[in-house]
Amino acid sequence: MSTTAPSGRTHPAGPRLQAAPPVRSGIYHRTVARLTYRALLGRRRALLLFCLPLLLLVIVSAVRALAGQDDGTTADLLQGFALSAMVPLIGVIAGTGAIGPEIDDGAIVYLLAKPIKRSTIVSTKLLVAIGVSVVFSALPTLLAGLVLDGNGQHLAVAFAVAAAAASIAYSAIFLMLGVLTRHAVVVGLVYALVWEGVIGNVVPGARTLSVQQWSLAIAQRISLDSSVTSDVSLTTGVVFLVLVTAVAGWFAAHKLRTLKLAGEE
Amino acid sequence: MTVIGIDKASRWFGNVVAVNDITMAIGPGVTGLLGPNGAGKSTLINMMAGFLAPSTGAVTLDGVPIWRNEQAYREIGIVPEREAMYDFLTAREFVVANAELHGLPDPGAAAQKALATVEMEYAQDRRIETYSKGMRQRAKMASALVHEPSVLLLDEPFNGMDPRQRLHLMELLRRMGAEGRTVLFSSHILEEVEQLAHHIEVVVAGRHAASGDFRKIRRLMTDRPHRYLVRSSDDRQLASVLIAHASTAGIELDWTERALRIQAVDFAAFTEFLPRIARDHGIRLFTVSPSDESLESVFSYLVTA
Numbered sequence: 001m002s003t004t005a006p007s008g009r010t011h012p013a014g015p016r017l018q019a020a021p022p023v024r025s026g027i028y029h030r031t032v033a034r035l036t037y038r039a040l041l042g043r044r045r046a047l048l049l050f051c052l053p054l055l056l057l058v059i060v061s062a063v064r065a066l067a068g069q070d071d072g073t074t075a076d077l078l079q080g081f082a083l084s085a086m087v088p089l090i091g092v093i094a095g096t097g098a099i100g101p102e103i104d105d106g107a108i109v110y111l112l113a114k115p116i117k118r119s120t121i122v123s124t125k126l127l128v129a130i131g132v133s134v135v136f137s138a139l140p141t142l143l144a145g146l147v148l149d150g151n152g153q154h155l156a157v158a159f160a161v162a163a164a165a166a167s168i169a170y171s172a173i174f175l176m177l178g179v180l181t182r183h184a185v186v187v188g189l190v191y192a193l194v195w196e197g198v199i200g201n202v203v204p205g206a207r208t209l210s211v212q213q214w215s216l217a218i219a220q221r222i223s224l225d226s227s228v229t230s231d232v233s234l235t236t237g238v239v240f241l242v243l244v245t246a247v248a249g250w251f252a253a254h255k256l257r258t259l260k261l262a263g264e265e
Numbered sequence: 266m267t268v269i270g271i272d273k274a275s276r277w278f279g280n281v282v283a284v285n286d287i288t289m290a291i292g293p294g295v296t297g298l299l300g301p302n303g304a305g306k307s308t309l310i311n312m313m314a315g316f317l318a319p320s321t322g323a324v325t326l327d328g329v330p331i332w333r334n335e336q337a338y339r340e341i342g343i344v345p346e347r348e349a350m351y352d353f354l355t356a357r358e359f360v361v362a363n364a365e366l367h368g369l370p371d372p373g374a375a376a377q378k379a380l381a382t383v384e385m386e387y388a389q390d391r392r393i394e395t396y397s398k399g400m401r402q403r404a405k406m407a408s409a410l411v412h413e414p415s416v417l418l419l420d421e422p423f424n425g426m427d428p429r430q431r432l433h434l435m436e437l438l439r440r441m442g443a444e445g446r447t448v449l450f451s452s453h454i455l456e457e458v459e460q461l462a463h464h465i466e467v468v469v470a471g472r473h474a475a476s477g478d479f480r481k482i483r484r485l486m487t488d489r490p491h492r493y494l495v496r497s498s499d500d501r502q503l504a505s506v507l508i509a510h511a512s513t514a515g516i517e518l519d520w521t522e523r524a525l526r527i528q529a530v531d532f533a534a535f536t537e538f539l540p541r542i543a544r545d546h547g548i549r550l551f552t553v554s555p556s557d558e559s560l561e562s563v564f565s566y567l568v569t570a
Contacts, residue, residue, distance in 0.1 A: 114366040115339050
C-alpha cells in the first residue's frame with residue numbers, strides 16, 4: 001500500500017488558527033442571500049409567485065372594466081382576495097421556500113459548515129423572504145388598488161402597506177415552519193387558508209390572533225373609507241406583528257443551531 | 266497538527282443507540298472508518314462535523330468541543346454523503362459561494378485552485394444538475410477544500426463511483442494525508458479502506474470494534490473460522506479425510522441440503538488441502554461455497570474477537 005506517513009511535514013493550516021478572524025455575524029450575509037433568492041426564484045414553485053399577482057391584476061382589470069370605479073368593491077377585493085388569500089399564500093411560498101427545500105435535500109450543510117452564525121443565516125433568509133413577498137404581494141396590491149380606484153379614499157396605499165406588514169410577519173412564521181417541519185408547505189397552507197381565511201372570518205375570537213386582522217388595523221388607520229375595519233386596535237396590531245416576527249425569527253435561529261440533518265442513520 | 270478527539274461519546278435517537286461509548290483519536294494522515302451499513306459511521310461523522318451533539322461524552326477538535334462551535338469550520342472540510350448541492354449553480358459558482366461563506370480574501374482564486382485540485386475545470390461552467398455521480402463528488406470535494414482545511418471528513422465518498430473515479434479520489438486523499446491533513450473517510454468496503462488508509466477504525470453496531478493498522482485488521486478478519494458448504498461425489502469419505510486434517514474444525518452432514526457443512530480453522534491451508542485431498546481419493550467436488558462471507562458476519566466476528 002502506498003499510503004504515506006505524514007510525519008515531518010509542516011501543517012498546511014496551522015498558523016491560521018491563531019490569526020482566525022471571529023465568526024461572521026450580523027443580520028445579512030450577501031452570499032447566503034444570493035443563494036436563497038436564486039433558489040427561491042429558480043424553482044418551479046416560483047411560478048406561483050408570478051401567477052397569484054397576475055391573477056389579482058386580471059381580476060381587478062375585469063372588475064374595473066365591467067363595474068367601473070367603486071370604493072366598496074375595491075375594499076372588498078383588496079381585503080377578500082389580496083390580503084386574506086394572496087398575501088398569506090405568497091408568504092407560504094417565500095417563507096418556507098427560503099429554507100425548507102435546502103433542509104429537505106441536505107444542501108443546507110454547505111451553509112451550516114461555515115464560520116457563520118446560524119442566526120445570521122436565518123436573518124438573511126428572512127430578509128430575502130420578506131423582500132420577495134413584499135415585491136410579489138404588496139406591490140401587486142398597490143397596483144390593483146390603483147387600477148380599481150385610482151387610490152380613492154387612500155385604499156390602494158392602505159392595503160399595500162397592510163400587505164407589506166403582513167408579508168413580514170408571514171415570512172417569519174413560515175420560515176420558522178420551514179425549519180421546524182418537512183411538511184411546512186402543507187401546514188402553512190392549512191394555517192393560511194383555514195385559520196386566516198375561514199376561522200378568522202367566522203369565529204370572532206380567533207380574529208384577534210390573526211395576522212390579517214393585525215395588518216388590517218394598519219389599513220384602517222390609513223384609509224379614509226369607513227368600511228375598512230379591523231377587530232384589533234392599531235397598537236395591538238402593530239405590537240403583535242412585531243412580536244410574532246421577532247419570536248418566529250428567533251425560534252427559527254434557535255432551531256437551526258440544533259438542527260438534526262435528515263437522512264442520517 | 267490537528268486531532269479530532271472522541272472521548273466516551275455516545276449518541277442515541279429515542280431508544281436506539283447509534284453510537285455506544287466510543288473513544289478514539291484521529292490525527293494527521295488518512296484514517297478509514299470501516300463498518301457495515303447502519304453501524305453508526307454517519308452518526309459518528311455527523312458528530313465530528315458538528316451536526317449532532319453527543320448524548321454523552323465529548324467530540325473535540327484539538328481539545329475544543331465541535332458542537333455549537335462555528336469557528337471549528339475554519340479547520341474542517343466536509344464532504345457529505347448526500348447528493349444535493351445547490352444544483353442550479355455551476356460548479357464554479359458553487360465553489361466560489363463556499364469560499365465567500367468562509368470569508369476568504371480572494372474567493373475566485375481559492376475556488377479556481379480547488380477546482381484545479383479535483384480536476385474539474387473542464388466542466389466548471391456547467392450546472393451541477395447535469396453532473397454524473399463522480400463529477401458531483403469532485404464538486405463536493407472542491408467545496409470542502411476551498412479553505413484549505415486541516416481536517417477533511419468524507420462520508421462514504423466512494424459510493425457509486427466508477428473504478429477510474431475511485432482511483433482518482435484515492436490518489437487525491439493520499440496526497441491530502443501526505444500533506445499532513447487529518448483525513449477521515451467512512452466505508453463499508455474493506456478493500457477500499459485497506460487500499461487507502463494507513464490507520465483503520467472499525468465500528469460495528471455502534472461500538473468501537475477494532476483499531477489499528479490495516480494489516481492487523483486484515484489478519485483479524487482472515488484468521489476467523491470460515492464456513493463452507495461442499496457437495497461431492499462421496500460426501501462421507503470426504504468428511505472422514507477432512508476431519509483428520511488440522512485445518513478442519515468441524516464437519517456436519519446436512520441431509521436436507523445433501524451437502525457437507527465444514528468449519529475451517531486455517532483459511533489458507535484449507536483451500537489448498539481440500540482440492541488436493543479430493544484428487545488423491547478420486548472424489549469429485551461439485552460445490553464449494555463459502556457460507557458466511559457476508560461482511561456482517563466478518564464484522565460480528567470482529568466484535569466478539
